Amino acid sequence: MIRAERLTVAYRGRPALTDVDLHVAAGERVALVGPNGAGKSTLLRAIAGLVEPVAGAVELGGSPITGLDRLAIARRLAVVPQLPQLPFATTVEEVVALGRLPHEHPIRGLRPADRAAIAGAIDRVGVGHLLGRDARELSLGERQLVLLALAVAQDAPILALDEPTVHLDLRHQVQVMDLLVDLNERDGTTILAVLHDIGLAAHFFPRVVVLDRGRLAVDGPPAEALSADRIREVFGVDPALVRLAV
Amino acid sequence: MTAIASTRAGLAGRPRIARRPVLLAGMGLAMLAIVVVAGVAAGSVFVPPGDTLAILAHRLLGLDIATTWTRAEETIVVDLRLPRVLTAMTVGAGLAVAGATFQGVLRNPLADPYVLGTASGAALGAAIAVLVPVRTVVLEFGLLHGLAFLGALGAVFLVYRFSRVGGHGQMTSLLLTGYAVGSLLAAGLALAMYLSGTGLRQIFAYLLGGFEAASWVRFATALPLVLGASALIIGRARALNGFLLGEEAAAHLGVNVRRERAILLGLASLATAAAVAVSGLIGFVGLVAPHVVRLAVGPNARLVLPLAALFGAILMVVADLAARLLGEIPVGVVTAVIGAPFFLALLRRTRAGYEL
Numbered sequence: 001m002i003r004a005e006r007l008t009v010a011y012r013g014r015p016a017l018t019d020v021d022l023h024v025a026a027g028e029r030v031a032l033v034g035p036n037g038a039g040k041s042t043l044l045r046a047i048a049g050l051v052e053p054v055a056g057a058v059e060l061g062g063s064p065i066t067g068l069d070r071l072a073i074a075r076r077l078a079v080v081p082q083l084p085q086l087p088f089a090t091t092v093e094e095v096v097a098l099g100r101l102p103h104e105h106p107i108r109g110l111r112p113a114d115r116a117a118i119a120g121a122i123d124r125v126g127v128g129h130l131l132g133r134d135a136r137e138l139s140l141g142e143r144q145l146v147l148l149a150l151a152v153a154q155d156a157p158i159l160a161l162d163e164p165t166v167h168l169d170l171r172h173q174v175q176v177m178d179l180l181v182d183l184n185e186r187d188g189t190t191i192l193a194v195l196h197d198i199g200l201a202a203h204f205f206p207r208v209v210v211l212d213r214g215r216l217a218v219d220g221p222p223a224e225a226l227s228a229d230r231i232r233e234v235f236g237v238d239p240a241l242v243r244l245a246v
Numbered sequence: 247m248t249a250i251a252s253t254r255a256g257l258a259g260r261p262r263i264a265r266r267p268v269l270l271a272g273m274g275l276a277m278l279a280i281v282v283v284a285g286v287a288a289g290s291v292f293v294p295p296g297d298t299l300a301i302l303a304h305r306l307l308g309l310d311i312a313t314t315w316t317r318a319e320e321t322i323v324v325d326l327r328l329p330r331v332l333t334a335m336t337v338g339a340g341l342a343v344a345g346a347t348f349q350g351v352l353r354n355p356l357a358d359p360y361v362l363g364t365a366s367g368a369a370l371g372a373a374i375a376v377l378v379p380v381r382t383v384v385l386e387f388g389l390l391h392g393l394a395f396l397g398a399l400g401a402v403f404l405v406y407r408f409s410r411v412g413g414h415g416q417m418t419s420l421l422l423t424g425y426a427v428g429s430l431l432a433a434g435l436a437l438a439m440y441l442s443g444t445g446l447r448q449i450f451a452y453l454l455g456g457f458e459a460a461s462w463v464r465f466a467t468a469l470p471l472v473l474g475a476s477a478l479i480i481g482r483a484r485a486l487n488g489f490l491l492g493e494e495a496a497a498h499l500g501v502n503v504r505r506e507r508a509i510l511l512g513l514a515s516l517a518t519a520a521a522v523a524v525s526g527l528i529g530f531v532g533l534v535a536p537h538v539v540r541l542a543v544g545p546n547a548r549l550v551l552p553l554a555a556l557f558g559a560i561l562m563v564v565a566d567l568a569a570r571l572l573g574e575i576p577v578g579v580v581t582a583v584i585g586a587p588f589f590l591a592l593l594r595r596t597r598a599g600y601e602l
Contacts, residue, residue, distance in 0.1 A: 050497055074500030081495035087353040088545040090490065097546075101488055102500035107481065109548045154499070 001026045001158055001190045002047055007056035009039075009046050016042040018214045019056070026157070029184045029191045031201035033226075034211035035235055040194040041162055043211065047192070048160065049073050061157065074102035078154035080147050080161045085136075092130045092138070092146050096122055099153030121153035125179060140167035148176065152183070159183065161193040165200060173197070177204040198235075198242060202226050210234055267549045270542060274556040278335070281563045285331040286323055289570050293319045302328070330460040333468065334566040334577075335559040337457075337525045338535075340472035340517040342558025345532030346539075346550050347479050347514035350486045351507055352417050359518040359532035362424040362511070363401030366431035368522040371397025372452045373438035376445040390452065391464075391523045398519035401431060406511065417493075454576030455526035457566050464524050471520035475513040476555060482510060486547035530581040531558050531565070534589045561585065 002024040009017040017039045024030050032040045045051045047058055049065045058065040060076045068076075078099070086095075099121065100114040110118075122128050127149050130142055138146065144164060151159055161180075165173040177200055183189040195201045201208050202222035210217040210225050212234045218225045228239035235242075287298040297315040301323045304311045344359035352361065360366075371393035378389065409423035439449055479486075485506035488496035493503045518532075535558040536550060543549045565580040572580070 048498060050494065070497060070502045071500040074498060077498075079498040081491055081498060084353075084492035084495070086490065087349065087355050088490070088540055090545050094544050094546065095491075098487060098491060098495075098499060101484055104484065106484055109483070109546075 001028070001061060002192065003057075003059040004043070004047060005057050005059075007043070007046055007058065008054045009042050009051055010054050011042075011051075015054075016214055017046065017053075020211070020214075020216045022047075022209060022216065022219070024158075024190060024192060026190055027184070027188045028207060029180070029205050030193070030207045030209060031205035032192060032194045032209050032211065033196075033198050033201050034217070037213075038211040039214040040211055042214075044079070044160055044162055044192070044194055048077055048079055071102055074154065074156070076156055077158045077160060078151040078156035080151040080159070080164055082147075082162070090135050092127060092133050092135050093118070093122070095135045095146055096127070096149045096153050099150040099155075102154060102156075117155050118153050121149045121155075124152055124183075125149040126175075141169060141172040144168055144172070144176065148179065157188075158190045158192065161191075163194055163196050165195065165197060173200060180204065198226055198231070267543050267553065270553060271556065274553065274560065278556060278560050278563070281560055281567070282331055282335065285334070285563045285567045286327045288567060289322075289327060291319070291322055293323055298323055325462070329462045329465045330457045330566065331563055333460040333465045333524060334457050334562045336465065336469050336472050337521040337528065338531050338558040338560070338562025338565075339555035340468075340476060340521040340558075341528070341532035341562075342535035342554040343476040343479055343551055344514040344518045344521070345558075346536035346547070346554045347486065347510050348532075349536055350489055350547060351510050351514075352421060353489060353492065354417070354421065355537065356533075357421075358529070359514065359521075360527070360529070361421065362405045362515065363428045363431060364398040364515060364518045364522065365527050366428045366435060367397035367399070367401025368394040368519065369397070369449075369453055369527060370431045370435045370438065371395070371400075372526075373435050373442065373449045376442055376448050377438055390448075394452070394526075395519050395523035397431075398522055399515060401427060402511070402515040402519075406508075451576075452526045455522075455528035455578040456569065456574070456576055457525060458574060460524070468520045468524040472517050475517035475520070476551075479510060479513050479517075480548075480551045482506065482513075483547040483551060486510060486551075487545075490545060525577070528562070528565075528578045528581055530578070530585045531561050534585050535561060538589065 002022065004020055004022040007017055007020040007022075008015065020039070020043060022043070032043065034040050042051065046053055047060070049058070049068070060068065060073065065073065097110065097118050100110060100117060103117075104110050104114050122131065125145055125148050127142070127145050130138065130146065135143065135146060144167065148164065164176050168176065180191050180193065181204055184191045193205070206221060207219070208222050208225035209219045210230060217234055218230060231237065231239040231242055283295055283298055286302070287293050287295045293301070293315070297319060300311050301315060301320050303309045305320070305324050341359050345357070348357040348359060348361050349355055372390050375389040375393040405420065405424045405427045408427065409420045439446055442449055485496070485501045488499045488501035491499070497503050536554045539550050539553040539557055543553060561581065562577075565577050565584060568584065569575050569577045569580045
């Protein structure tokens with residue numbers, strides 16, 4: 001599904017990723033963790049084709065990303081966006097409907113299949129009670145769920161998320177994680193999630209990739225990737241402070 | 247959507263005036279027909295609406311109708327008022343579509359068609375045309391129209407080139423560059439006005455805008471530019487919708503951000519330039535019409551663009567009619583005087599949910 005080969009990315013000459021190899025097979029659920037500035041978001045942006053690598057290559061669903069236009073990428077990979085300040089009053093339903101942009105008819109807009117996907121995503125993520133609200137008036141937790149619904153409506157085989165639980169209280173964090181597990185196990189959606197909370201990564205993801213200063217430090221099951229030594233080495237904290245259920 | 251829309255309406259959400267865009271479009275078209283007939287009938291010489299309709303049917307549709315009107319009335323209707331009303335309609339629609347586009351691409355509710363320097367560019371072009379002692383007229387287009395058109399496009403081009411920084415914050419950079427270039431051009435305009443002597447009145451008339459000088463040829467030249475640019479913009483509604491969530495999200499949703507941004511800004515600038523070349527600078531319609539429509543149907547560009555065009559056209563025809571009945575006062579004054587209170591009233595009614 002996702003193949004990043006010897007990926008090197010630099011911002012204005014400063015390396016952000018160096019020689020990263022990441023292969024994610026269809027139906028996998030992978031957490032991407034690491035300290036701030038380790039290159040997690042950069043890796044996600046490179047996989048989505050938003051930054052051009054200095055060296056290396058990315059393939060999505062078997063095709064080199066350089067040969068795919070934005071629309072083709074959007075049909076393979078849904079990325080949960082960060083909610084920016086919306087310029088106009090926009091209802092929750094209107095936000096979720098934007099997830100159908102890669103599929104809708106260029107002139108006629110939403111078709112019945114699109115409306116069904118929107119209704120399905122709203123139901124799946126459980127944001128039906130928010131539908132008529134202005135998205136600008138939602139709490140941070142509610143916003144995160146609405147954006148997740150947007151990405152679910154996009155209905156791509158790969159779902160990528162950049163810190164989906166940031167700002168969320170514990171209940172919402174678990175709700176989001178449960179949803180990701182469900183999308184992965186029931187629908188076979190491949191999931192790649194950048195997580196700042198290694199506890200959530202260890203508990204909900206069978207495979208954890210640790211990035212450290214732009215390099216791939218370790219890639220494996222949580223027990224191996226998030227061992228006490230790794231946590232001390234990569235995050236520079238006493239592993240006793242991080243109690244993992246692994 | 248009807249099922250979802252009705253649940254949405256049932257929830258105590260943000261109040262929207264209308265949930266039925268088709269009904270709204272029908273009402274808009276009917277209203278447009280009424281104001282066009284009124285616009286053609288009324289003026290210093292009043293031609294009864296019945297005769298106006300008969301003349302239009304006779305001359306435009308070729309219907310065989312018994313003549314109950316004078317030759318002078320026919321000339322007034324066909325050669326003077328009809329091109330004027332149609333020009334107002336076209337300019338109103340073009341400015342509204344351009345305004346909706348600039349607001350959407352720049353993600354700024356305060357943007358209007360003039361935000362990237364088109365107004366100051368056109369004004370400077372017009373002022374230079376007045377100063378230059380050359381008088382050429384090609385197809386009823388003088389130097390003033392030509393330089394205004396080129397000035398408007400040139401200003402946007404400068405702004406776009408200067409702001410090419412790439413990455414985040416580009417929209418802010420574009421707006422700030424637009425402001426800076428606009429100020430520079432405004433200084434040039436001030437100098438030109440200072441030097442213009444007897445030409446000052448002519449420059450001033452252009453700055454205030456109006457349709458007294460409308461003619462069939464001018465209308466026929468502006469129409470394809472405005473209509474073509476607007477139609478192409480409406481065809482790119484998907485990209486405009488993508489910009490709602492910001493550029494990065496738009497890219498994730500399949501929008502080629504750099505390309506679409508350039509195309510949309512270019513088309514909106516073209517529509518604006520064509521409009522200001524034939525009518526001068528008329529404010530407010532391009533800012534307000536898209537917002538009024540969004541209050542009714544939400545931010546979906548697929549609905550906002552055509553409905554804003556319709557509303558902008560109605561607003562401009564009414565403004566021109568009012569300007570004519572009040573003794574040819576500048577249309578820009580009328581658009582502000584009738585537009586601002588209307589807009590304020592709407593904002594008050596829906597203040598709970600709509601903030602600029």
